[in-house]
Amino acid sequence: MNIRPFQFFLWISLTLLAASPVRAQQNPPPDAATKNAVDEDEYAVAKIYDPLESFNRAMFKFNDGLYDYVFRPVSTGYVMVVPAPARRGLGNFFSNLRFPIRFVNSLLQGKLKRAGLETEKFVVNTLAGLGGFIRASDGVPALTDVPSEDLGQTLGVWGIHKGPYLVLPVFGPGSARDTVGLVGDYFLNPLHWDQLRNVDGHRWWWDTALQATDSINSLPGLLKLYDDEKKAALDPYVSVRSAYIQYRDAAVQQ
Amino acid sequence: MRFVRLILIFIASFTAFAAVAATPAADPLQVLRGAVDEVLGIVYSGKTQTQSFSVLVRPVLEKNFSFDLITRRAVGPGWRQFTPAQQAKTTALFTELVIHTYADRFEVGAQPGITYAAPVELSRNKRELPTTIDYAGKKYSVAYRMELVADQWRVCDVIIEGVSMISNYRAQFDPMFQRGGAAEIMRSLEEKITQVSTAK
Numbered sequence: 021m022n023i024r025p026f027q028f029f030l031w032i033s034l035t036l037l038a039a040s041p042v043r044a045q046q047n048p049p050p051d052a053a054t055k056n057a058v059d060e061d062e063y064a065v066a067k068i069y070d071p072l073e074s075f076n077r078a079m080f081k082f083n084d085g086l087y088d089y090v091f092r093p094v095s096t097g098y099v100m101v102v103p104a105p106a107r108r109g110l111g112n113f114f115s116n117l118r119f120p121i122r123f124v125n126s127l128l129q130g131k132l133k134r135a136g137l138e139t140e141k142f143v144v145n146t147l148a149g150l151g152g153f154i155r156a157s158d159g160v161p162a163l164t165d166v167p168s169e170d171l172g173q174t175l176g177v178w179g180i181h182k183g184p185y186l187v188l189p190v191f192g193p194g195s196a197r198d199t200v201g202l203v204g205d206y207f208l209n210p211l212h213w214d215q216l217r218n219v220d221g222h223r224w225w226w227d228t229a230l231q232a233t234d235s236i237n238s239l240p241g242l243l244k245l246y247d248d249e250k251k252a253a254l255d256p257y258v259s260v261r262s263a264y265i266q267y268r269d270a271a272v273q274q
Numbered sequence: 275m276r277f278v279r280l281i282l283i284f285i286a287s288f289t290a291f292a293a294v295a296a297t298p299a300a301d302p303l304q305v306l307r308g309a310v311d312e313v314l315g316i317v318y319s320g321k322t323q324t325q326s327f328s329v330l331v332r333p334v335l336e337k338n339f340s341f342d343l344i345t346r347r348a349v350g351p352g353w354r355q356f357t358p359a360q361q362a363k364t365t366a367l368f369t370e371l372v373i374h375t376y377a378d379r380f381e382v383g384a385q386p387g388i389t390y391a392a393p394v395e396l397s398r399n400k401r402e403l404p405t406t407i408d409y410a411g412k413k414y415s416v417a418y419r420m421e422l423v424a425d426q427w428r429v430c431d432v433i434i435e436g437v438s439m440i441s442n443y444r445a446q447f448d449p450m451f452q453r454g455g456a457a458e459i460m461r462s463l464e465e466k467i468t469q470v471s472t473a474k
Binding site: 059060061062063064065066068104107108111112155164165241248251252253254255258259261262263266267269270271273 | 343346347348349350351352353354371375378379406410411412413435436437438440441442443444445446447448449450462463466470473
């Protein structure tokens, strides 16, 4: 298992976390206005800790080029070759496989009921959904809307500051806290457990092919989200940063 | 006898009229459902072959969104330094951009499934209406903030996966206003609108 890039990010993130101010600069809720405030004061500008802005902006530009010249052609080709039902099935399969991430993090946050629902969902989708390819859990009302947990959220629930905003090459927007989370979740993902090694006739590229399929399969959806955000933005860097921070804050609150 | 009947009819009609007049504005969930159904009806009607989504959905959005409130809140306290003419122009430009980018999010294909949860009362005149959109095998949470504006429930913010549209634009407008005031905001909006219109 090659974890060198992750070790690098872990090191960077921990250093940045240590250097960040102790007091959290949370997004004020949109309705934080005083009772008699006029309309214009209804929404305060969220203060985002971005001491690495020039590095982040350069990375943002780099990723933008990467998405346009590498990821987009791959994604377009993939969509042409693989029909929508197959893409959806694969998406369901890899999402079901990430069950340990959601289960362990629900437990780490003390959300026992959620951990139970996640287990139920995994069993239903694996058994009734042909190994996870069909989201059979949609037929069970209690399982249709279980908020997904990850390590970045767990650290947030534990009161750890999100640290500086950080745009990672390839991965895109993040924070120091979420980068540490990403590394932890990497080890909780069965795709990285080398389980295929026990199968007869195992070849080294089987794992790589599986991991690549997971990444490529999620590309069209991710690029659509990114494009929508960028298309609507007057300043794409500020817009994506604001969206990312709001999105993660909301996920921690859930 | 006929006179008494006439008086009774008059009283009955007056009471009915008074009851209608005193009825509070329609339920916000009803208003939202109506607007969403209308938009989906337009997008998936097949008419869009000849006209762009933004042209077709504009009347529905203008009727159901309070673009006046959305714009002034997105700009923030700097709004008070805008002249009335600048305020009107900025509102018109921002409305144009929001409608364009909203319409751009639709793709011809499978119609999304929408489920509505119970509205949350934020204050007497404000509600948050959570919905879940099931589209192309993925689920997205979309909440609509609605407010009673001149006796009409209107959408004043859309929060997609926790991301508020107003907060997002507020973050972008703020540095622009500090840099060049109202003129800079209007210039940037005009530039963006030209960009999204020519990209079609």
